[in-house]
Amino acid sequence: MRRYVISRLAxxxxxxxxxxxxxxxxxxxxxxxxxxxxPTDIQAKDVDEFRQxxxxxxxxxxxxxxxxxxxVRGDFGQSLRYQRxxxxxxxxxxxxxxxxxxxxxxxxxxVAIPLxxxxxxxxxxxxxxxxxxxxxxxxxxxxxxxxxxxxxVFGVQLRWLPTGGTGGIAHLVMPATVLAAFxxxxxxxxxxxxxxxxxxxxxxxxxRAKGLRATGVIGKHALRNAAIPVVTLxxxxxxxxxxxxxxxxxxxxxxxxxRLTVQALLNRDFxxxxxxxxVTSATYTLINLVVxxxxxxxxxxxxxx
Amino acid sequence: MIRRVLGVGLTLAVLTAALAAPWLAxxxxxxxxxxxxxxxxxxxxxxxxxxxxxxxxxxRVLHGARLALFIGGCTMVVTALVGGLLGLLTGWVEGWPSTxxxxxxxxxxxxxxxxxxxxINVIVGLGLRxxxxxxxxxxxxxxxxxxRGEALSVKQRDFVQAAAALGAGRARLLFxxxxxxxxxxIVVVASLQFSQFIVAEAAISFLxxxxxxxxxxxxxxxxxxxxxxxxxWWLAAFPGAALALTALGVNLLGDWLRDTLDPRxxx
Numbered sequence: 001m002r003r004y005v006i007s008r009l010a011x012x013x014x015x016x017x018x019x020x021x022x023x024x025x026x027x028x029x030x031x032x033x034x035x036x037x038x039p040t041d042i043q044a045k046d047v048d049e050f051r052q053x054x055x056x057x058x059x060x061x062x063x064x065x066x067x068x069x070x071x072v073r074g075d076f077g078q079s080l081r082y083q084r085x086x087x088x089x090x091x092x093x094x095x096x097x098x099x100x101x102x103x104x105x106x107x108x109x110x111v112a113i114p115l116x117x118x119x120x121x122x123x124x125x126x127x128x129x130x131x132x133x134x135x136x137x138x139x140x141x142x143x144x145x146x147x148x149x150x151x152x153v154f155g156v157q158l159r160w161l162p163t164g165g166t167g168g169i170a171h172l173v174m175p176a177t178v179l180a181a182f183x184x185x186x187x188x189x190x191x192x193x194x195x196x197x198x199x200x201x202x203x204x205x206x207x208r209a210k211g212l213r214a215t216g217v218i219g220k221h222a223l224r225n226a227a228i229p230v231v232t233l234x235x236x237x238x239x240x241x242x243x244x245x246x247x248x249x250x251x252x253x254x255x256x257x258x259r260l261t262v263q264a265l266l267n268r269d270f271x272x273x274x275x276x277x278x279v280t281s282a283t284y285t286l287i288n289l290v291v292x293x294x295x296x297x298x299x300x301x302x303x304x305x
Numbered sequence: 306m307i308r309r310v311l312g313v314g315l316t317l318a319v320l321t322a323a324l325a326a327p328w329l330a331x332x333x334x335x336x337x338x339x340x341x342x343x344x345x346x347x348x349x350x351x352x353x354x355x356x357x358x359x360x361x362x363x364x365r366v367l368h369g370a371r372l373a374l375f376i377g378g379c380t381m382v383v384t385a386l387v388g389g390l391l392g393l394l395t396g397w398v399e400g401w402p403s404t405x406x407x408x409x410x411x412x413x414x415x416x417x418x419x420x421x422x423x424x425i426n427v428i429v430g431l432g433l434r435x436x437x438x439x440x441x442x443x444x445x446x447x448x449x450x451x452x453r454g455e456a457l458s459v460k461q462r463d464f465v466q467a468a469a470a471l472g473a474g475r476a477r478l479l480f481x482x483x484x485x486x487x488x489x490x491i492v493v494v495a496s497l498q499f500s501q502f503i504v505a506e507a508a509i510s511f512l513x514x515x516x517x518x519x520x521x522x523x524x525x526x527x528x529x530x531x532x533x534x535x536x537x538w539w540l541a542a543f544p545g546a547a548l549a550l551t552a553l554g555v556n557l558l559g560d561w562l563r564d565t566l567d568p569r570x571x572x
Contacts, residue, residue, distance in 0.1 A: 018412040026428050136308075140553035142504045144511050145527060145545030152538050243417025247508050251531075261420065262512055265427045273424065281415045 008292070012285040019281045020274065024067055027270055028060065071278065077271040081264075086271040090257060090279050096166070097249070097256035101241050103172055104180040105234075112184040113230070116191025120199065121218060131188065138185025143244055147178045147251040164253035175252040179244050183237055190233050194226035201225070227298050235291030239284040309561050315554025319547075323370040330364035334521045343537050354539045356529070362539065365521040366547050372522050373551060376437055377503040383441040385495050388448025393487065395449065396456025397479055407453070410446045418443055419505050426514045436515040440502050451494050455487045462486075489566040496559035500552040507548050523548045 051057060055066065070076060076086040119131040154174065155163035162171050198204060199222055207217045246258035253259070257276060264272035322329065331350070338359035346354040346362075353362040395403035413421065426439035459465065465482050473482070509515040510524030518525045523544040530540035 015412055015415045018408065019415060022409075022412060023424065026425070136553070136557070140500070140556055141549045142507060142545065142552065144508055145541070145549060148527065148531065148534065148541045148545065152534055152541065156535055239415070239417050240419075243419040246417070246420055246423070247512065250512055258420075262423075265423060266513055268427070277416070277424070280417070280420065281412075284417070285415050 005289075005293070008289050012282070012289060015285050016278060016281050019277055020068075020071060021064075023274060023277050024064065027274075028063070067274075071274075076275040076278070079264075079269055079272045081267050081269045081272075086269075086275040087278070089272060090260065090275040093255060093257045093260045094279060094283075096254060097242070097245050097258060100172070100175055100179060100249070100254060100256060101238070101245055103176040104183060104241060105238070107176055107180040108184040108187055111180075112188040113191050116188040117195055117218065117223065119188070119192040120195035121214075123196065128192075131192070135185040135189045135192075138181050139189075141181070143178050143182060144247045144251055146181055147174070147248060150174050150178065151251070164251070166255060171252075175248050175254050178251070179241065179248045182244065183241055186237060187230060187234060191226065191230055194229050195222055198222040198226045224298065228295065231291055231294055231298060235288050238287050238291075242280055242284060308557050312554055312557025312559075312561055315550055316558050319370055319374065319551045319554060322367050323374045326364075326367040326371050330361065330367045332361035332364040334360060334364040334368040335519055336360060343533065345537075346539050346543075353543050354537070356526075356537075356540055357533055362543055365526060366523075366543050368521045369523040369526060369544060370547060370551070372433075372516065372520065373503050373506065373548070376433070376440070376506045376516075377499050379437045380440040380444060380502045380506075381495050381499050383437065384445045384448055384498065385491055387441065388445035389452050389487075389491050391445070392449040392452025392454075393456050393479060393484065396453040397460060397475075397483065403453075406449070410449055413443070413446045418501070419508055422505055423509050423512065423514055426509060431514055431517055433516055433520070436506055436509065439509075439515075440505060444498060444502065447498060448491060448494055451490050452487050455490050456483055459483050459486045493559070493563045493566055496555070496562045499559070500555040503555070504548065504552055 055063060058066075074087050078084065079086045079089055082089060115131050115134075119128045122128055151163045151174065154161045161174055165171060195218075199218075201222075203225075204217060204221055207221045212220075242258070245256060246262055248254065249256045249259035250262055257279065261273065261276040261280075263269075264276060338355070341348075341351070341355050341359040342357055344351055344355045344359075346352065348354055351361050351363065353366065355361055356365070391406055395406050422439045422443040425442050426436060429435045429438055460478075460483055465478060468478055468482050506515060507522070507524030507527070510517075510522045511528045513528065516522035516525055518529060526544040527541060530537070530544070533540050
């Protein structure tokens with residue numbers, strides 16, 4: 001077990017390293033890095049000084065070695081815009097994103113899984129059809145449009161909720177709903193189909209035959225077996241949740257990692273972009289590791305020895 | 306059944322709107338008229354109203370359909386060709402080049418699609434052609450993964466072995482025997498990816514990258530609408546509804562194709 005975790009952590013490190021290398025390469029290959037790194041309003045006479053100061057006169061291999069050397073120590077250089085340590089800036093924003101994403105995941109679990117189970121158990125009833133309609137719509141409606149419409153209805157017209165920013169729980173309601181919508185739709189749909197599949201299995205029939213109550217059959221036998229594909233999808237989708245956070249945070253002026261990344265990209269603040277790439281890919285691969293470990297708990301057949 | 310009809314119907318409707326946009330809309334989507342700015346839907350001559358510059362919203366939404374389908378279509382073709390070919394080759398020839406390509410896939414998949422496409426877009430530059438390049442560079446991975454998996458299993462099958470024993474060349478084996486058996490997966494993945502590309506393009510343009518105003522792209526129209534949300538709800542409602550209906554139609558069509566061609570596939 002320990003060996004497995006260590007080898008997976010090594011793989012995670014490799015993936016993060018390759019991601020950084022690719023982005024570093026893309027940034028450097030895409031033309032004069034000085035022009036790319038500079039704010040667009042800079043004076044021409046400052047170009048040479050800038051080039052010297054950021055070390056772009058050195059050979060590419062030297063620059064890459066310096067970049068990696070810094071990255072290992074968590075040093076991605078100074079943000080060009082904020083004149084601050086880039087990684088520090090990114091890490092400062094991470095808790096807000098984790099709070100938003102965590103709330104969205106919790107919302108999904110509370111809404112989507114019961115919805116999927118009920119749809120499967122009460123198959124072809126009105127409830128099932130309504131549930132299916134909701135999931136199909138949830139997958140098709142783009143998050144940023146849903147966000148705008150919610151702002152219009154609940155923020156502008158009804159004035160029930162703040163249109164953006166942070167503060168109390170009220171500020172979290174709309175962003176978390178928007179972020180959860182697509183995710184919840186996919187999870188509910190998959191839960192429905194895996195529970196349906198599980199309900200047709202022999203062990204469910206056996207459990208029923210020996211007189212177990214319906215809740216026991218569904219909760220203990222069907223749901224646990226249906227959980228594996230759902231957990232897999234959830235793990236894969238959490239990465240897309242981090243992507244969705246980029247848009248949601250921008251719409252609702254939520255001070256998280258996604259909004260910082262968009263601003264850094266718009267400002268061509270590449271040290272911050274690289275630090276954000278590092279944190280995002282590390283978070284994502286670590287979440288997937290946790291998901292893989294969760295399999296062993298759910299399904300003893302895949303338990304690693 | 307309802308779903309299939311709805312999928313085909315919506316997709317055809319969007320396709321028609323896109324192809325016939327210049328004839329369906331009576332106005333030029335770029336023509337400004339300040340005397341007619343921010344008119345609500347139902348105003349004479351402007352069924353969906355006008356925007357802050359007095360441009361006809363119906364014309365802009367219809368021309369937006371053209372752009373969305375064009376970008377989605379181009380990206381779909383490029384990713385299917387590149388990803389399909391790479392998947393086919395890496396599935397056929399095992400060895401270090403295949404390993405390198407598959408590792409690259411892992412790296413790409415360790416990063417949210419939309420963030421990746423956006424980052425590439427900033428590096429290669431904004432505009433119509435570059436958004437297609439960016440989406441393609443971020444999107445080929447799924448095809449490569451799926452096709453490689455299929456190719457690995459198809460090449461072990463008896464009919465391929467038999468063709469090889471009969472002396473068929475590599476290219477013939479690959480394109481005459483393996484490719485036709487992998488093709489349904491490519492079609493299914495393409496149909497399921499299509500709406501993702503359209504929505505991603507709109508999201509990227511919404512955030513200020515990708516297609517720039519005044520080109521009538523749904524995403525940049527929605528971005529502009531944010532400043533007028535308090536006074537003109539229709540600017541946000543209609544382009545977004547068009548986008549959602551397009552995604553809905555294509556998704557339903559994709560589900561149907563998957564159920565018909567390849568029910569095992571989960572993307």
